Amino acid sequence: MSRDICIHTWPCSYYLELEKQWVPGKISLTSLSLKFMTDKTGEILVSFPLSSIIEIKKEASHFIFSSITILEKDHIKHWFSSFQPSRNVVFSIIEHFWRELLLSQSEAALQGSPSPVTKGKELTNLMACSQKHLEDTAMVLHHQGEQLDSISRGLDKMESDLDVADRLLTELESHSWWPFSSKLWKMPSETKPRWDASVASSKVASSKAFGKEGIVIRIPAIISQRTESHVIPGRLTILVSGLEIHNSNSLLMHRFEKEDIDDIKVHTPYEISIRQRFIGKPDIAYHLMSAKMPEVIPILEVQFSKKIELSEDALVLRSTATSSPVEKGYSVWHAASGLMDCAMHGEPSSGSQESRPLQLQSSEPVISEEDVGELRQILRKLKDLALDAKTELERQDEALDGITAAVDRTALTIDKHNQRMKKLT
Numbered sequence: 299m300s301r302d303i304c305i306h307t308w309p310c311s312y313y314l315e316l317e318k319q320w321v322p323g324k325i326s327l328t329s330l331s332l333k334f335m336t337d338k339t340g341e342i343l344v345s346f347p348l349s350s351i352i353e354i355k356k357e358a359s360h361f362i363f364s365s366i367t368i369l370e371k372d373h374i375k376h377w378f379s380s381f382q383p384s385r386n387v388v389f390s391i392i393e394h395f396w397r398e399l400l401l402s403q404s405e406a407a408l409q410g411s412p413s414p415v416t417k418g419k420e421l422t423n424l425m426a427c428s429q430k431h432l433e434d435t436a437m438v439l440h441h442q443g444e445q446l447d448s449i450s451r452g453l454d455k456m457e458s459d460l461d462v463a464d465r466l467l468t469e470l471e472s473h474s475w476w477p478f479s480s481k482l483w484k485m486p487s488e489t490k491p492r493w494d495a496s497v498a499s500s501k502v503a504s505s506k507a508f509g510k511e512g513i514v515i516r517i518p519a520i521i522s523q524r525t526e527s528h529v530i531p532g533r534l535t536i537l538v539s540g541l542e543i544h545n546s547n548s549l550l551m552h553r554f555e556k557e558d559i560d561d562i563k564v565h566t567p568y569e570i571s572i573r574q575r576f577i578g579k580p581d582i583a584y585h586l587m588s589a590k591m592p593e594v595i596p597i598l599e600v601q602f603s604k605k606i607e608l609s610e611d612a613l614v615l616r617s618t619a620t621s622s623p624v625e626k627g628y629s630v631w632h633a634a635s636g637l638m639d640c641a642m643h644g645e646p647s648s649g650s651q652e653s654r655p656l657q658l659q660s661s662e663p664v665i666s667e668e669d670v671g672e673l674r675q676i677l678r679k680l681k682d683l684a685l686d687a688k689t690e691l692e693r694q695d696e697a698l699d700g701i702t703a704a705v706d707r708t709a710l711t712i713d714k715h716n717q718r719m720k721k722l723t
Contacts (some may be wrong), residue, residue: 305329308324310378364385387522422676490637515593517594518531540556562598563606563608
């Protein structure tokens with residue numbers, strides 16, 4: 299997100315060096331900067347970007363007040379104190395977003411080039427991001443298909459067992475049941491279900507492919523549980539089968555299975571809550587903040603579409619920051635086709651008033667041949683992924699219809715067997 303979104307605000311005091319006094323107010327952390335506003339006049343006393351910070355430390359002013367000091371590149375030192383709910387909470391969150399910003403800038407510097415980013419590169423990066431989201435969606439969809447296949451196998455086993463029960467009940471209901479018919483004892487071995495080994499092997503393969511190794515994404519996060527007065531650094535891991543929360547020492551704090559999660563609330567693009575409800579005992583709830591959370595929320599929306607809830611603030615920020623997925627997808631594809639046509643033919647669209655100036659520059663394409671080749675490759679992958687997702691959805695629809703019919707048949711057969719057993723007793 300390019301917009302400077304407010305992440306959190308805390309009451310605190312700022313020390314004015316010239317007047318030698320503390321001024322009460324609020325410090326606001328945004329995705330790109332820090333600001334302090336006074337309570338009395340609402341004036342912004344200090345505002346500086348996170349990228350200009352050299353050092354963040356915990357110190358004590360006059361050996362009494364616990365404070366946080368922030369040193370800028372110009373060796374300007376700012377003193378903040380009287381934090382609510384606590385100094386440690388504010389320090390951990392500000393340090394997290396500062397470090398993540400520095401890491402993202404260093405990665406961009408290593409991967410980037412001194413030349414300015416061209417339109418072709420911007421479009422390629424946008425399409426690559428769309429490809430990643432579609433791949434994540436396909437992974438979750440594939441895991442859902444595996445679960446449906448497991449349900450189908452279980453229903454097949456139940457029908458096989460009910461067939462055996464039907465034969466046994468038929469023998470017991472026959473008149474020549476004493477001293478037992480030979481058919482009862484000479485039941486062929488084929489009646490025994492032979493799918494046990496295949497089911498076991500499929501479960502093992504599924505656990506290897508979609509267990510802890512089936513990681514969709516992993517991000518650093520600031521974690522709190524039940525109360526915001528105590529936070530610890532850690533990480534959030536999104537799996538195809540659930541979520542895992544680890545502390546900074548990589549120790550597992552909690553694992554949420556996919557079916558155990560009751561709701562996920564998105565407070566802001568950088569802040570979420572995960573909860574599992576219980577009857578008769580406290581709920582398990584975790585509050586997480588992360589600078590990488592905007593990358594995770596779209597995946598959570600796909601994986602937990604019926605359990606995720608966006609707050610009003612998150613909805614407003616999303617609507618102002620980005621357009622709808624349909625409009626965004628249309629604009630991406632429209633821009634891709636338009637730019638590729640311009641690059642291949644070197645001509646602007648007809649009817650434009652600016653066609654003459656652009657025709658003078660037709661020798662310089664909008665995007666290079668290398669970018670065009672990369673875009674074609676990405677578009678092919680997107681097309682293949684979309685077709686595979688469509689095929690998988692159609693298969694799952696058929697599987698759901700088969701499961702529904704099998705459940706109805708099984709329930710009816712069980713009722714009939716129960717009635718026959720009552721007559722025998």
